Amino acid sequence: MTRTLPLATVALAAALSFATGSACAQAAGKLKVGFMLPYSGTFAALGNSIENGFRLYVNEQGGKLGGREIEFFKVDDESEPSKATDNVNKLIKRDQVDVIVGTVHSGVAMAMAKAAKDTNTLLIVPNAGADAVTGVMCAPNIVRSSFSNWQPAFAMGKVAAEKGAKKAITVTWNYAAGNESVKGFAEAFEKGGGKVVKDLNVPFPNVEFQALLTEIAAQKPDAVYAFFAGGGAVKFVKDYAAAGLNKTIPLYGPGFLTDGTLEAQGAAAQGMLTTLHYADNLDTPRNNAFRKGYALTYKANADVYAVQGYDAAQILAAGLNAVKGDLAKRDILTTAMRKVTVDSPRGKFTISPAGNPVQDVYLREAKGNNNEYRAVAVKALADPARGCKL
């Protein structure tokens, strides 16, 4: 006997089937990933390394994350905070990406974090250390695969004090990352019995260092702590050596001072001690395989920025795998991105409730073209996440 279904039931079934069908189509479609990185200026090499690292991980997964193919979008942020809001809106509003990966410069990253919070867009920060991003601006949709400016700086302050330095001068670009870095250094250095006697700076991305070097020579501190990166780090380390200061006053810094820059710095950087959450020669199967894959793909050596890009993709994959690529399950996805233990080339690390890596910070020494591991400076260092309320 055939039974006629009431019209309302038929309509409901049709609606359900349509809804399920469209959810599946959405999960099966391409995931839109927007890179907002510096592809020009003093941090251009850093931006390219991050993108390379991210793409390497995606390629290792057969071109898919969470079962979804990826469509990439790109914006050059020029490390220019005044253009940051317009630039990030190209990805959010024009391209309507599902997730943003960026950036390098702390000032640009803070504008991105604000836009991501306002629009609830997923944001993975693959470098910029701005303390506020996982401090006062922390949010469930924002996670960092790199570090806070405080982390490597605090570790170097501890090392410098342990080495017996009493009087230090700091030198940096005058912007969020530089200022937070010297603050983190001073916190640990002074706790260890040292004193920062002078903070010197130049505007970002200025590389006219002569006046600062003359001041350092006149003051004769026991140590100098410098925050520079990319092209600026190359110039500062070379100028410091050319002035002969490296013979009498050790130059310390977070690892950005010598990461991805050693070839260009040459003899000027040899023997320099820095602290960072990565060292080139970490002799683990994970790091060796990563470096080999990176070198084969890009005909270049991996650096910390490539690692951070690679791990940004790993964190995103953890979220997407938890929801089988279905971005509508937002809470499950963002929780999984926080709960993951990342099997990184740097060593395994976890993510703090505020969204920042909890990781070992290494003491490294520049030898040839490598930043070689010397010791663990601070084990499982967690950023204090000052001001984060979730």
Ligand code: BEZ
């Ligand atoms: C920053 O602006 O946060 C930054 C830039 C380059 C290296 C490290 C940090």
